[in-house]
Structures are given as C-alpha cells and as structure tokens.
Amino acid sequence: MAGRFGLDGLRVPPTPPIARRGFVMTSLMTGLTLAARHAEAETIHTSPAGLLAGEVQVPVADGRLPAYAARPDGAGPFPTVLVIEEIFGVHEYIKDVCRRLAKAGYLAVAPELYARLGDLSKMTDPHQIVRDVISRAPDATLLADLDATASWASGNGDGDARRLAVVGFCRGGRDTWLYAAHNPRLKAAIAWYGPLGGETSAIQPHNAGEMAGKLNCPLLGLYGGADPSSTPAQIHDAEQQAHAAGRTVEIVVYPDTPHGFHADYRPSYRQGPAEDGWRRMLAWLHRYGVG
Template sequence: MTSPLATPPSSTLEGLDGLVREPFSRRSFVMTSLITGFTLATTTVLAQAIKTDATGLVAGDVQIPTSDGNMPGYRAMPEGNGPFPLVIVIEEIFGVHEYIKDTCRRLAKLGYCAVAPELYARQGDLTKMTDVQQIVSQVISKKPDAELVSDLDASVAWAVKDSKADGNRLAVTGFCRGGRATWLYAAHNPKIKAAVAWYGPLGGNRSDIQPKTAADVAGALQAPVLGLYGAADTGIPVADVEKQRDTARAAGKTVEIVIYPDTPHAFHADYRPSYRKEAAEDGWKRMLAWFKQYGV
C-alpha cells in the first residue's frame, strides 16, 4: 500500500496558483485538546441529536503531527487489523465537537477509518468561544488555505501510517465551511477517490490567505464531487450551486448536485433546529453510495 502524496507534484496544481503557496507563517497551537460535548457557540442542543456508541470501535481524541507541531483531532475506526478505507471529515466552524465526533463513529460502524482534524487549532480556542461572529472574524477568516490543505495532507499521512487506513481508498466530506474545504481539497489532492460537500459555501470574499473560492476551483477538481444543498439556504443561492455543477462539467469534471426543496442550511446538523431528518438521511445514503461508486 502506498502513502498519499504529502505534497502533490506541481503539475497537479495547475489552475490553483495562490491556493497552495509556501512558505506560510508558522504559529503555535492554541488548542491542544478538543471540545468536550457540544460547541458552546450554539445555545440549544436538541434531544434529537444522534448518539452513536463506540462498541466495536477504536475511537477517541488523537494528536496528528504537522510540520510545526501536533494538531488535535478525533479518530474512529473498527477494531481489527484493517486496512480500512479512509474518510477525512471536515468540521463546521464550531470545531470538532460531539456532532463531528459522532459522525466519525457512524462511519466507523460502517467499516471506515474516519479522521476529523481540528483545523483551527492555531487560530483560536474554540472550546471557549460562544459568539459566532467572533469565531468567523477571529478564527475562520484567519486560516490560510495553504495551511488548511497542508493540515489535511498531514491528517491523511498520519492515518495511513498510524491508523490502519488505506490511502488508496481515500474520501473526504465536510459540513458548512467544511463543505467549502471539501471542494478545495478535491482540487488539491489527486489521491482522493470521492468527495461529498454538505452545503459548502461556493462564493465569498477572497483575501491574500484565502485567495480562491470554491467556485474558483470548480474546473480544477481532481475527484468526483457530490454536493448536497438546501433550496432554502439563505446564504447559498440555488443558482450558484447549479453554476458550480455546470462549470465543473464543462471542464470535464464529475460533479453531481442534489438540492433539497424547502430545506435550510445545516440540515444534517442533528443537534440544531436546522436539522431536517428526511434530507439528512437521504444525503447520508447518497454519500455512502458515492463513496462505493468510486471505490471507497
């Protein structure tokens, strides 16, 4: 079994100049451990939140080596020898809290090694933040995209080396901001076999450290992408979602988009009022089928 490339050859980055740019500034890790329970940034945690036990699993917090220190994360995988197909799970803006951990356990119950890195551990301590605008302005907007994809590369490399994961059966999925990261990572890492973006923002502001939107990389995808979106998502217009699909397909890329009628943003987040059971369950089935279709 060969390990995924830590840094794809330059030829794979065609059309992505500005997204992967070295060197980026190194910082110490502010967060050294994950959130316990659910994020403090939501005032209501609903009883409908799904709870998946760890029976038959190896599951818990981990430390993922990066070029400038250890990044906290969460891993869940079946007991046994493996190797297991690998799914990188990319968090919402709220950190790797119980919802993201449970998502990893759900995947592990199905035979996957699921790893969720805390990508914002350098930018701020999400274990203490309660204000969404503070999280966006002080943490999310401060994360360089070059650092983000480097951290995802490190997570893949660690999982292959230390977690019985098969780097040749690699998928990525992400929620909200993690959906945006899913699009970017699918344009970065040629080892990805399948990607699923749950309501990931496609547009937004560009900056020196975040120079590309998800829409900007639609024609540079290196993996088949399934996008799951809500028609009632006030922050992501349906027209933008359809344009993303059309742009990718015009460039010869494999993209499928599902738009759920009368469905808001964050419809998979079962701990929040935005949860829509039917759409969430349908999206989950489609995600698993997408993984299987493309060899993960």
Template structure:
C-alpha cells in the first residue's frame, strides 16, 4: 500500500520491488550484444520537419555538464549529466528521452535541472538497439529501435544511472526523481512501478496505452495501480494521439489502489508542447508544466 506521501509497505527485493507477475519487467541477464551507439549525438535530431527559432540554450555557468559513460552489465552506456558546481550532494533526476535519443534538447533539459539544483542524468536507452542519430523519420525509429528495446533493459539501465549518479556525480540516492517526455513519459509510469527508491515522477505526455509485446508486456495504464511513488502527468488536451480520457482512466486506477497520481491537462496544447525545437512547442504550457514539475519534486522529497 502506498500512502499519500508515497511511502510503501510492500516487500522489496535487492533495492527494487518484487515484480512477481509482471513478466518482462524484471531485469534479465544482459545479452552482451554490445552497444551500437558508443557516444551521444551532436545537435538536434534529424527526425523533425524543421527546427524552430525559439530553441532554448542553457549555458554552463555555475554547473558542470557533459557526456559520460555509465557502467552496465554489457559495457559502458553513453549518457549526459549536468550538476551544480560545488560539493553536493544534490538530489538526482533521471531524464528520459523522447524516441529521438539524447540529443541537444534532452541535454539542455539536464542543464536546466542542474541550474535548479539537481544532478540530472540522461542515459541513452536505445544505444544497443540502433543509432537514432542517423535516422530521419519517427516511424523508422519506432519500428527499428523503440519497438525492439525491452522494458526490462530500460528499467535496469535507469537503476544503473541512478546508482552511478550517487557514486560519481554528487547525487543523493535518498532524493531520487524521474521525468520523461513522450516515450520517456511512458517510462516514468513504468519506473514508478518498478523502483523502491523513487520519490516522485513527472510524465510529460507519455502514452498510457499501446501494443503489448513479449519484451514490452505492460502498458503504462496496466501499471497505474502499481506505482509506488507519486506521479504527476502533464498532458495536452489537443494531443490527437493520447486521449485525455485514457489518462484519466489510468489516474483513476492509481487512485483507486491508494496510489498518489495527479493529472494536469493543458486544454489547447498538442503533443510535444514542451519540445522547443519543434512546431508543437507552446511556451505558456511548457513554462507552467516546468514549474509544476519542480513543485512536485519539492512536495515529495526530491528537492
């Protein structure tokens, strides 16, 4: 049972919850297939129609930022980390990419979080499955990379990123949060059902439905009643791909199970309203969502 402050009395195993019955979400032995991407991409994704003029660039004044390698079972995983200058320790936020990889937009989000006082780490979760830096359309990325990335692998990599942040990036493992956009928003729901250490999560327009496959056996909606940490959902009322009613159903399932979940819908915002490099960007909704995210982290012990 999860209380109103996100605490839990459910059993734990080895730092993460016992996921008996959630086939595919228990991290299996690594395949040792190696990494296709050994480094992060430069600039913005190629899979966008055009890059907008209002792209936000956050400088590195007062922070430390750059590409790193995180040890996992089958080699070094590329990632980006940003953290405040100074001794720390700082609260940790795992930053989960869209389908487009850890490109400049995701890196900038890490720098924004570092400016706000967090150690932010964005692992390249698709590094084994394909090189998204060379792909020029979203359908190819979904078909060739995203659909072939096991949920168990993603959750294990996020655990590794959190442990690395605490050991190597002045992070405080007792103040762990997660946020993600689009596909990364889905991952927030999954990680909130997986991690015994997570304090809070914020999902930006993450799909709660979708196909179930042997390597991605549960939707976010399936796991809504299983979340162990408070989750805030930030969604667009004009998102043609994620019906608000579906997210409301997931919220209601979480609440019926005694979990903490709040939903904020921006009525006129489309999918991708935070992505300042795309035409979908809506500054007012993006800014309000960012403020609500930081407030959520403060409320539930991440800050």
C-alpha cells in the first residue's frame, strides 16, 4: 500500500484523524528514563546515518499510540521486529535498540504500550511505575496494540508481514512469551529476561511460563543466572513444557549475570552477555526466516 512520508521520513498510511481518548502520553519521552540508575559512561549511541528513524503514531482502537520506528534508508518492504519496552517506557535506550536493528536490515517499531496509564517521562520511582501503571495494564489491550503495530508496519509498505518477529526486554521479555502465544503470524520471538512466573489477576490472567506450550513460533530466551525475577526452576519448567508440547524453545542462561544485563545505560549492564545475546538474537531471526 502506498503511503505518505511523515516529518521524520517514515511513511504513515493516509488514515483519517482518530481522537486520543484517555491517553496520558501522546508523544515519547526524550533522553533516558528518570526511574532507573544510570551508568552514562557505558551508554551506546547508534547513529541514525543511513536510516529513516523517528517518532510515529500508530492507529489503535481508541486513538493513536506514540511509537519509535527505524529502518534502512532504501526500498522495502523490510523484515519487521516489534520491540517491547521495559517498564520504563520507550526512552533513548529502546530507541537505540530500534536503530541497532535497523542497521542490521530491519524495520523495528517500539510502541509506547503504557501511554493510556501514566506519563513515564515524569515518573522516578520504579515501584510506583509497577503499582500505578504496569499492574493496571490489561494484557488484552497490550496484545491488541502489538497487533495494531504490526498492521501499521505492513500497511504502510515499509514492513513485510510475512517476516515478523517480536523482541522484548525486562517486562517486555514476559510480554514476548504472551505475544508469541497470541499471534500465529510470528516467525520468531526473543525474550531478554523478564519474569516467567508471578501473580496473575483478572486483567493479567496468565504469566509467561504458562504460555510455553502454546507458542506459535520459535522462541529464544536470554536470562541471567543471578536474576531473581526468573528462577532456575521457572526457566527449566518453561523450557520443558515447551519441548513437551513440540514447541521450539532455546534458553541461554548467563552465569552470575543480573537482570537488565543488556541495558547499557544501567549499572546492571554486562558487555559480554549483552553482545553474545545480540549475536544469538540476530542468528535466531535469520534461522527462522526473519532476515
């Protein structure tokens, strides 16, 4: 489908205006999150040279989600990767992940999935974010928003709907398992840590481990051996359930490695596991036809 070029150079389909009912965030934050300790010296910055990258608006059922998208500056359609944020929002680290994927030949899109619930650009307490935002986010809405983001990517001519993957970090790692069990069009999924267990609720009725036997695509899990959010037993159980159900799952556990080891802006960053995990992720995408 032919589209028009937006201010950032990315094409957006010519859809009619949609009201933003109940959206707290109508644009993305700038810089890094205020809600996590920073290790600025380690922060990686990927140049946008050779890319079309910037903020876009994704039409969803009740308005438009702000999102960040990046792709090579050339003719598409490109294989598409949906990038699911940490609890901290689509800040500079997540934007840079999108640019890194674009440098590897992908259209990468990170929607601000919590835009209805709180202004993550102003929140400084991660416990408040979990209590007031994350725990109030219905999984059904999250999955529908990711579907809408995939439709936006393919509908504007930049993304290839036949080569679709999902990648998530922290809470987004948990959501990666859920989305891989939800969308039958996915070719591959990569979960960077995040909780496999945890309490459920009426609006979040399943945890990630419960999805292991229901996955629609091969899933690569990258976990830290010193990360308390997913215990060795939970990791083992999820892998075993997936294999018992005939699903393709590969789990890599990096010994003595904390949660958030890919987040280069945080003290938890570990260069060796982060770089090894990135190589494994790109190989996984290629192996299963997203590349």
